[in-house]
Amino acid sequence: xNMKNNxxxxxxxxxxxxxxxxxxxxxxxxxxxxKLVENKGGDDRLKGKMMAALFFEPSTRxxxxxxxxxxxxxxxxxxxxxxxNTSVAKGESFEHTVQVFSRYSDCLIIRHPxxxxxxHATKYASVPVINAGDGIxxxxxxxxxxxxxxxEKYKKLDGLTITLVGDLKxxxxxxxxxxLITKLSSSVKLNLVSPxxxxxxxxxxxxxxxxxxxxxxxxxxxxxVGSSDVLYVTRVQKERFSDLIEYERLKxxxxxxKNLLQKAKNDMLIMHPLxxxxxxxxxxxxxxxRSVYLNxxxxxxxxxxxxLLDLVLNxx
Ligand code: NCD
Numbered sequence: 001x002n003m004k005n006n007x008x009x010x011x012x013x014x015x016x017x018x019x020x021x022x023x024x025x026x027x028x029x030x031x032x033x034x035k036l037v038e039n040k041g042g043d044d045r046l047k048g049k050m051m052a053a054l055f056f057e058p059s060t061r062x063x064x065x066x067x068x069x070x071x072x073x074x075x076x077x078x079x080x081x082x083x084x085n086t087s088v089a090k091g092e093s094f095e096h097t098v099q100v101f102s103r104y105s106d107c108l109i110i111r112h113p114x115x116x117x118x119x120h121a122t123k124y125a126s127v128p129v130i131n132a133g134d135g136i137x138x139x140x141x142x143x144x145x146x147x148x149x150x151x152e153k154y155k156k157l158d159g160l161t162i163t164l165v166g167d168l169k170x171x172x173x174x175x176x177x178x179x180l181i182t183k184l185s186s187s188v189k190l191n192l193v194s195p196x197x198x199x200x201x202x203x204x205x206x207x208x209x210x211x212x213x214x215x216x217x218x219x220x221x222x223x224x225v226g227s228s229d230v231l232y233v234t235r236v237q238k239e240r241f242s243d244l245i246e247y248e249r250l251k252x253x254x255x256x257x258k259n260l261l262q263k264a265k266n267d268m269l270i271m272h273p274l275x276x277x278x279x280x281x282x283x284x285x286x287x288x289x290r291s292v293y294l295n296x297x298x299x300x301x302x303x304x305x306x307x308l309l310d311l312v313l314n315x316x
Contacts, residue, residue: 003028007311013119013131015140015180023184027148029307030300037303042072049313052078052105054097055132056088056112061274061301062132062142066109069305075313078105098124106313110134113239128312136170136240142273143176145304147184149297150230153269157185163224165193165254166234166280168200170241173273174234175204182211189214191224195253197246198236221254226263231256232271233281257282264290271297 003025010017036042051070055063063081070077078101080086088097094112098121101108108125110118111132118131133139147157154160162181164174178200181188190212192200199217200208208215218224225231233256241247256270272281272293285291310316 005311005316007308008315009128010312011119011122011129012140012308012312013122013129013134014138015143015176015183018180018183020183023144023147026144026304026307026311027151029311030145030148030304033303033306033310034299037072037306042074042306044074045310046070046073046075046313049075049107050078050105051075051107051109051309052101053080053109053132054083054101054111055081056083056110056117057133058082059111059132061298062111062139065298065301065305066132066309068302069309072302073306073310075106075309094121095124098129099126102126107309130308130312133172135172136175136237137172138176139172139273140176140180141305141308142173142301143180144308145300146173146177146232146271146273146297147180148304149271149292149300150269152296152300153267154229157181158187160185160229161189161191161224161227162230162232163191163193163221163228164232164234165221165256167198167236167250168192168194168234169198170237171234174232175201177232178204178208182207186211187213190216191228192217193219193221193224193254195219195250198250198253221256222260222263225260226265228264228268230269230271231264234273235275235277235280238277251278252280254280255282256280256285258284258288261285261288261290266290274298 006022102125107128109130109132113135115135115137118134121129236251270291
């Protein structure tokens with residue numbers, strides 16, 4: 001590999017930190033990991049390294065795929081899915097917790113309900129910190145494999161119409177994904193489909209509008225489905241609502257089902273970061289050949305996180 005490894009020993013807190021060359025290197029490494037898993041499951045290139053996963057918020061995929069990634073490459077793990085059985089429950093501060101786990105491991109994977117806490121952790125950690133989702137902020141590693149999944153199919157983002165649907169206000173995956181798209185192409189048409197109450201935050205929107213050829217904010221999904229190359233559906237983020245009546249009103253604002261998809265292109269990608277929590281994609285779409293949320297999107301999450309751990313922990 002001739003490209004410079006900018007990931008080595010580095011914190012990953014926001015997609016803002018990446019340049020196009022970084023992505024090229026990471027995606028090349030992800031291809032390598034895919035082959036590795038397919039051929040022999042893994043190897044021991046991270047032998048002697050330890051990864052601590054500190055999840056202050058629930059997680060299925062992000063947690064498990066990081067654990068699987070570390071172990072497939074021979075690293076040891078400190079897996080804390082929920083901090084309720086640690087000294088956090090006794091009142092130990094976040095800053096101390098971070099310093100403690102820095103002494104036992106070579107990188108920290110942190111998920112936290114508060115925006116900016118993984119970034120804050122980098123000031124106290126003596127090892128690299130990877131943001132595994134910070135409140136309504138960002139989810140950079142999700143965005144990385146979402147883009148990888150889109151590129152796997154289309155090779156380039158140029159000229160694609162990508163439609164993000166659902167909770168664009170509180171959904172951290174779409175904040176990271178939309179900003180990451182701007183790093184790779186300015187000729188994407190981005191449809192931002194949400195109820196007005198759940199529209200894309202102004203700071204993210206500003207970045208998108210200043211870099212992309214076309215950004216279209218709308219409430220109507222059915223008008224955009226036909227021209228979309230990618231339909232990226234998200235869950236309305238119940239845990240971010242102070243008013244649960246409002247949540248109930250908005251949770252099923254969009255339902256992607258067979259009927260809606262009649263209008264869609266035959267080769268459109270249907271994506272979702274999961275979990276599907278309020279039927280925003282109907283079960284009958286799971287087996288649609290265009291759906292990748294239960295197959296490729298998940299596998300790519302594993303391969304990409306393996307690649308990231310290898311690049312962060314090994315100089316190459
Ligand atoms: C997402 C998250 O945690 O932000 N889940 C995930 O990591 N795949 C999306 C969500 O919870 O809606």
